[in-house]
Amino acid sequence: MIFVSKELKLVPGQKCHWIMPKKGDMKVDGIVFATEEIIADLEGTKALWQVKNVAHLPGILKASLAMPDIHEGYGFPIGGVAATDLETGVISPGGIGYDINCGVRLMISNLTKSDVDKHMDSLVETLFRKIPSGLGKTGAIKLSKSELSKVLTQGATWAVNKGYGWLEDLEHCEEQGCMAGASPKNVSDKAFSRGSAGLGTLGSGNHFIEVSYVEQVFDEEAAEVYGLFENQVVFWVHTGSRGFGHQVCTDYLQVMRRAVSKYGITLPDRQLDCAPTMSDEGKEYFSAMAAAANYAWANRQILAHYVREAAAETFGKSAQELGMHLLYDVAHNIGKIEEHQVNGRKQKVLVHRKGATRAFGPNHPEVPVKYREIGQPVLIPGDMGRASYILKGTEDAMRFSFGSACHGAGRALSRTQAKKEISVDELRDDLRRSGVIVRSATVKGLVEEAPEAYKDVDVVVEATCCAGLAEKVARVRPMGVIKG
Amino acid sequence: MADVVIQAHGECLEDVFAQMSEGMWFLMFEGAKIPNVCKWAIEVQGMDPEELLVNFLNEQIGFLEVEGLVVSQIEQIEIKKANGEFCLKSDVSGCHLSDLDVSPVIHVKAATFHELEVNPNYARVTFDV
Numbered sequence: 001m002i003f004v005s006k007e008l009k010l011v012p013g014q015k016c017h018w019i020m021p022k023k024g025d026m027k028v029d030g031i032v033f034a035t036e037e038i039i040a041d042l043e044g045t046k047a048l049w050q051v052k053n054v055a056h057l058p059g060i061l062k063a064s065l066a067m068p069d070i071h072e073g074y075g076f077p078i079g080g081v082a083a084t085d086l087e088t089g090v091i092s093p094g095g096i097g098y099d100i101n102c103g104v105r106l107m108i109s110n111l112t113k114s115d116v117d118k119h120m121d122s123l124v125e126t127l128f129r130k131i132p133s134g135l136g137k138t139g140a141i142k143l144s145k146s147e148l149s150k151v152l153t154q155g156a157t158w159a160v161n162k163g164y165g166w167l168e169d170l171e172h173c174e175e176q177g178c179m180a181g182a183s184p185k186n187v188s189d190k191a192f193s194r195g196s197a198g199l200g201t202l203g204s205g206n207h208f209i210e211v212s213y214v215e216q217v218f219d220e221e222a223a224e225v226y227g228l229f230e231n232q233v234v235f236w237v238h239t240g241s242r243g244f245g246h247q248v249c250t251d252y253l254q255v256m257r258r259a260v261s262k263y264g265i266t267l268p269d270r271q272l273d274c275a276p277t278m279s280d281e282g283k284e285y286f287s288a289m290a291a292a293a294n295y296a297w298a299n300r301q302i303l304a305h306y307v308r309e310a311a312a313e314t315f316g317k318s319a320q321e322l323g324m325h326l327l328y329d330v331a332h333n334i335g336k337i338e339e340h341q342v343n344g345r346k347q348k349v350l351v352h353r354k355g356a357t358r359a360f361g362p363n364h365p366e367v368p369v370k371y372r373e374i375g376q377p378v379l380i381p382g383d384m385g386r387a388s389y390i391l392k393g394t395e396d397a398m399r400f401s402f403g404s405a406c407h408g409a410g411r412a413l414s415r416t417q418a419k420k421e422i423s424v425d426e427l428r429d430d431l432r433r434s435g436v437i438v439r440s441a442t443v444k445g446l447v448e449e450a451p452e453a454y455k456d457v458d459v460v461v462e463a464t465c466c467a468g469l470a471e472k473v474a475r476v477r478p479m480g481v482i483k484g
Numbered sequence: 485m486a487d488v489v490i491q492a493h494g495e496c497l498e499d500v501f502a503q504m505s506e507g508m509w510f511l512m513f514e515g516a517k518i519p520n521v522c523k524w525a526i527e528v529q530g531m532d533p534e535e536l537l538v539n540f541l542n543e544q545i546g547f548l549e550v551e552g553l554v555v556s557q558i559e560q561i562e563i564k565k566a567n568g569e570f571c572l573k574s575d576v577s578g579c580h581l582s583d584l585d586v587s588p589v590i591h592v593k594a595a596t597f598h599e600l601e602v603n604p605n606y607a608r609v610t611f612d613v
Contacts, residue, residue, distance in 0.1 A: 074598040074612070098594050098612055193550045204591040205613070243549045246594050246612075250542050253597060254535060270534075270597045414487050415590075415613060444589050 002039055004048050010039065016068075016467035017400070020048070025266070026055040031063040033401065033467035038068055038459065041412070050077040053268045057082060058276075059089020061342050061349055065401055067356050068463035069410030069455065073097075075271025078355035078411075081404045084277065086337060086348045090265065091282045092274035093256060093289070095352030097333035098249045100289055101296035102207075102240030104330060104379045105173070105304055106390065108226075110323035111233040111315070113213040116479065119314050120211070120437050124480040126310040127209055128439040131303060132201040133484040139200030141302070145192055149184040151199065155294030156329075159301035165308075166326075169301065171368050173329040174358060175336075177297040183287035188251045191288075195244030195295060200302040202239050204441065204484040206449055209307060210236040210381070212388060212476040222374045222392050222473045226327055234476060235311070235324065236388065237303045238381055239484075240333065241296035248292045252285045277350050286335065293334055300329060327390070328368075328377040332357045332407035338366075340402050351402045359393035359405035359470050367393070378470045382409045382457030384438060384449060384481040385431055389461050389472060396468035405469040409457040418453040419444060440483035449483055488590070488611045489599075497604045501537055501572070502558040504607050508541055508592060509555050511611070512548075516586045518556035521579035529569050533602045536563065536570040541595035541609065544576075548588075552581040 002010040002018065010018040010032060018039065020030030030051040032039065042048055047070050054076055055064035061083045070079035075094030084090055116123065132139050143151065151158045156170055156177025170176045202209065214232045217223045228234075241248075259275035259282075260267065267273065275281035304326065308319035315322060336351050336358070360367050360376040367376045371392075378391040397403050413421065424443045427450050431438050440446035464470050490507040494500035509518065528543050530536030547553040556578040563572050581587075594612040601608040 074596050074610070098596075190546055194546060196550075198549075205593070243546075243593075247546065250538075250594060254531075254539075257531060257535065270600070273597075416488055442587065442589060445591075 002036070008048060008052060016463050020051060022055065026052060027057070028055050028060050029063045030055050030066070032066040032070065033463065033469060034068045034070065035463045035466070038463055041455070042070065045072040047072045047077040050075065051080065053272060054080055054082050056268055057084060057090055057092060057272065057274060058265060059085040061085055065404070067404065067406040068467065069355065069406040069408055069460045071410045073354060075269050076352070076354040079406060080354045081352065081356045081401055083340065083349040083351045083402045086277055086350055089277055089350060090274035091277040091285055091335060091350055092272050092352065093249050093252045093285060094271040094273065095354050096289060096335045097354050098246045099240040099333055100245035100248060100292035101331045102333040103296060103300065104236060104238045104332070104381055105300050106327045106379050107235040107304060107307065107324045108228065108327050109233050109235065112231045113233060113479070116211070116233045120480050123211060123310065123314045124437045124439055124482065126314050127307065127482050130306045130310050131209055131482060133203070133441045133482060139197065141200045142197055143199065148192060148195055151298045152184045152187065152291035152294050153182050154178055155297040156301040159298045164302045164305040169326045172326045173297060174331055177301060177329065179290040179293045181287055182290035182294050184291055186284040186288040187248060187291050191244050191247035191251065194247045195242070198242035198244055199295070199299055201242060202303065202482070202484045203242050204445055207239040207484040208236070208384070209303065209482040210384065210478055211480040212236065212478050214474050215387070215477045216475045218472040218474060219392070225371060225374045226377055226390065226473060227325065228390065228474050235307050236381060237300050237307060239299055239303060241292040242299065244295050245292040248288045252288060255281050255285065289335055293331065297329070328379060330357050330379050338402070340398070349402070351404070353404055355407045356404045357407045358403055359397045360403045361393045361395040361398050378405050380406060380408060380457065380461060383451040383454040384436060384478050385434060385451030387457055388476050389457065390474045390476070391461065391464070391470035392473050394468060394470055397470060400467070401469050406460050406464045409454040409460050411453060412455045413453040415448040418448050418450055422447045422450045422452055436478045437480045438483065445483055488613050489608060490611065491606070491608045493606055495605070497533060498561045498563055500605065500607045501540055501563070502561055504537065504609060505541065505544065505555060505558055508544070508611065512588045512590050512592055513586060514589045518554050519579050519583060520556050520577040521583050523559065523575060523577045524553065526574045526576060528572050531569060533570060534597065534600050536572055537602050537607060537609065538595045538597060538600065540572055545592055545594065554578045554581060554584065
């Protein structure tokens with residue numbers, strides 16, 4: 001047993017499962033999927049208290065869940081998952097986050113590390129030139145309100161129809177890159193304004209474009225199905241819905257504040273404000289959230305197109321010739337209506353994933369046909385100095401975590417701490433020595449995202465696999481990074 | 485969590501709001517001098533002072549993202565309660581991003597309700613950066 005405080009204790013369940021027994025007004029237990037060491041590292045943060053707070057949400061099912069990359073967030077912990085009953089439960093913008101459908105996509109290629117090594121400087125420069133990054137950088141795409149409305153309902157399909165990418169890309173996106181139920185009429189003018197020039201931009205913070213190579217394959221069969229092989233060069237895109245998603249979240253936090261009073265909901269934290277999912281407020285937020293999710297899918301689709309263009313320019317071959325197919329695109333800040341087994345029966349639930357990745361197991365109908373026998377690819381970016389992972393979803397994830405796994409390494413230092421403790425010159429030298437070339441919109445932005453600012457992704461992934469939420473397919477190492 | 489907490493003190497609610505705004509812009513530009521080239525008005529509502537402050541700060545973030553406007557000074561600020569809602573009207577001065585030799589050092593994405601505290605002499609806001 002781990003005593004966090006008199007009011008908060010964790011009891012060991014099966015390996016890497018820690019139960020926070022229901023107490024007081026908690027409606028369900030909490031479950032933290034982690035090792036004892038990961039939990040020890042949470043000391044002094046509010047992350048575990050946030051797991052407890054989430055357990056107060058009306059209609060929450062099974063448990064308030066935390067993935068192994070758990071760290072303190074706003075309202076929900078990052079790495080938090082909560083499924084609520086679709087008919088009687090609530091929807092909470094705090095359980096989805098400000099950057100709605102922040103997510104990652106991974107493109108494979110037929111290039112090997114040795115093909116690319118000598119071109120890395122040029123490739124990174126070309127990527128940096130082509131991809132607008134950092135605060136205030138707008139893209140080349142300026143949209144009218146009516147055209148932006150199409151993006152909000154069509155998502156990645158809009159981008160493909162405009163020539164940004166290939167039709168086959170859509171099949172390999174969660175939700176085929178377009179979430180149903182989006183309604184632009186429930187999006188504020190302010191959000192439209194903030195979204196009008198943000199499409200096709202990377203943004204700042206932890207968003208990145210990364211060139212990596214496959215260092216190790218753990219599961220030959222899955223790797224073959226996913227199109228991965230050792231020394232292969234792959235390309236990551238990590239971004240979300242930019243200012244548009246932030247505005248949607250901000251707008252609806254106010255709606256939810258009023259809804260909490262209207263529906264007599266009592267919560268321990270204002271950032272958990274919510275409304276019954278089937279209320280007018282709940283339905284309107286869901287439709288605006290889906291619109292923001294579609295904006296993010298269109299954004300990643302456009303950025304992936306720029307990455308293909310940069311690679312084609314650098315290597316003098318088309319993206320098709322370079323075999324730059326989309327392996328997969330996953331959301332890790334989102335609310336989804338899904339069907340899951342609860343208390344022995346299948347039911348529709350609303351799954352909040354706040355810094356958590358969908359990890360559906362084999363034979364699930366929502367996994368693309370190509371991967372269905374293996375399970376869904378689960379993309380876990382680490383940090384720019386160490387590694388990232390491609391995992392596969394499991395049957396156990398369906399049972400334990402509503403088909404969810406971790407979403408990254410998780411921060412170890414806040415941005416402020418990172419800036420105090422890390423020197424930018426030393427960081428650049430260290431990265432170059434370890435074979436990673438970095439370009440960043442700002443020097444400070446680079447330091448905030450230094451490897452030391454993150455937990456070791458190996459530890460997080462081991463805990464995820466130990467808990468049964470996913471299985472390792474391949475580990476990749478960074479070669480070049482563009483930071484926002 | 486991508487976090488920065490700012491605490492502001494003031495002689496009244498209006499002063500606290502103005503101080504918090506100044507703190508946010510100081511954070512973004514690390515204290516670089518922002519010239520007074522233009523003026524514009526900000527008007528927001530909130531059901532309580534907490535929501536009003538968050539809206540006031542997020543409105544400024546929105547102006548930066550959409551119009552490229554950077555606040556140098558809160559020229560005037562007035563908070564009133566009417567029909568159960570708090571209303572804020574403010575005149576601010578500053579410049580356009582293109583008038584500056586410097587770029588923002590930190591991208592403040594949102595003022596949040598996380599551990600938010602607002603009273604007539606003090607406020608504490610966590611910013612998502």
